[in-house]
Amino acid sequence: MSVLPSGALSTVAQGWWLVSDEEAGPGRIVAGPFTDRAEARWAASARGSESRDYAWPVYGTRRPDGGLSRRPSPQDWSWLAHLGDQLDRLVPEWDATISDEDPLTTLVVEVAGALAEAGLTLHDATGAASELGGACLTPEPGLGGVVVTWRQHDRMSIEQVAGVAADSLVQQVMNRTLAQILRVRGFVVAEFGGGSGHVVRAAL
Numbered sequence: 196m197s198v199l200p201s202g203a204l205s206t207v208a209q210g211w212w213l214v215s216d217e218e219a220g221p222g223r224i225v226a227g228p229f230t231d232r233a234e235a236r237w238a239a240s241a242r243g244s245e246s247r248d249y250a251w252p253v254y255g256t257r258r259p260d261g262g263l264s265r266r267p268s269p270q271d272w273s274w275l276a277h278l279g280d281q282l283d284r285l286v287p288e289w290d291a292t293i294s295d296e297d298p299l300t301t302l303v304v305e306v307a308g309a310l311a312e313a314g315l316t317l318h319d320a321t322g323a324a325s326e327l328g329g330a331c332l333t334p335e336p337g338l339g340g341v342v343v344t345w346r347q348h349d350r351m352s353i354e355q356v357a358g359v360a361a362d363s364l365v366q367q368v369m370n371r372t373l374a375q376i377l378r379v380r381g382f383v384v385a386e387f388g389g390g391s392g393h394v395v396r397a398a399l
Contacts, residue, residue, distance in 0.1 A: 211235040213250040224263050225250050281311050284319040299334045302397050309380040318346040344392035345369035
């Protein structure tokens, strides 16, 4: 769909819309709807030469007053399904360690989400693909945080096809990488076990 002229917004209720805080008041729809986020982004960039206000794509339902009621987009639902699949990889014994109301549960979900957004997967310790490796998350109530370590593929960690030295060095690099990613995302990260892992806590 092309950008609709001002005052001619479609009556289609739900989709991707361009929203601006400058034109027609804060958080107001200025164009749309669009079939997907990429098209909305293209339309936003095209506005740069003809409008001094900044507009960004938002998924939701257009209200009769011209405002937008935000709704989860198809991409949001896809992301939540992916995150759910990652969380399903956690060791089942966790249910006996922490409850759904425990702050550590929220922390685990946030850490898993940050790693998944970076393109990393959690280690599926009990699944059919357990040999593939990934990030390991272990809640430690006594430490008030989650211990995060990296598990390499069995070829590296067990079979040691690249040798003992490579196994050790790659493990160190990956553990430091996990720690740095989580620091960038705002978590409090402290070394644990002589650098074999890190304790991750929520930001103060």
